[in-house]
Amino acid sequence: xxxxxxxxxxxxxxxxxxxxxxxxxxxxxxxxxxxxxxxxxxxxxxxxxxxxxxxxxxxxxxxxxxxxxxxxxxxxx
Numbered sequence: 001x002x003x004x005x006x007x008x009x010x011x012x013x014x015x016x017x018x019x020x021x022x023x024x025x026x027x028x029x030x031x032x033x034x035x036x037x038x039x040x041x042x043x044x045x046x047x048x049x050x051x052x053x054x055x056x057x058x059x060x061x062x063x064x065x066x067x068x069x070x071x072x073x074x075x076x077x
Contacts, residue, residue: 007053009036018064025056029067039074 007025008018011033018026029036029049038045052067 005057007056009049009053011036015066022062023064024062025059026064027053027056027067028064029071030069031071035071039072042072042074045069045072 005024007027008023009027009029010018012028012030013033015028018028027049029038031038037049048069049067052065056063056065
């Protein structure tokens with residue numbers, strides 16, 4: 001309660017874990033395994049996920065939110 005605030009970012013396949021563990025703050029993303037922040041090279045999406053996660057620091061009490069945007073793979077060059 002008086003420790004360092006934390007936020008966990010989980011992919012949807014493991015979205016049940018923070019609920020079972022009763023974590024203080026969690027963000028569930030629709031991204032695939034190994035890419036909780038988004039596709040490699042997709043800095044715009046990765047920043048959006050990090051901003052959504054850090055917004056949870058302003059929330060009082062246990063909060064689990066779903067990231068609203070769908071996964072988008074980046075095109076290969």
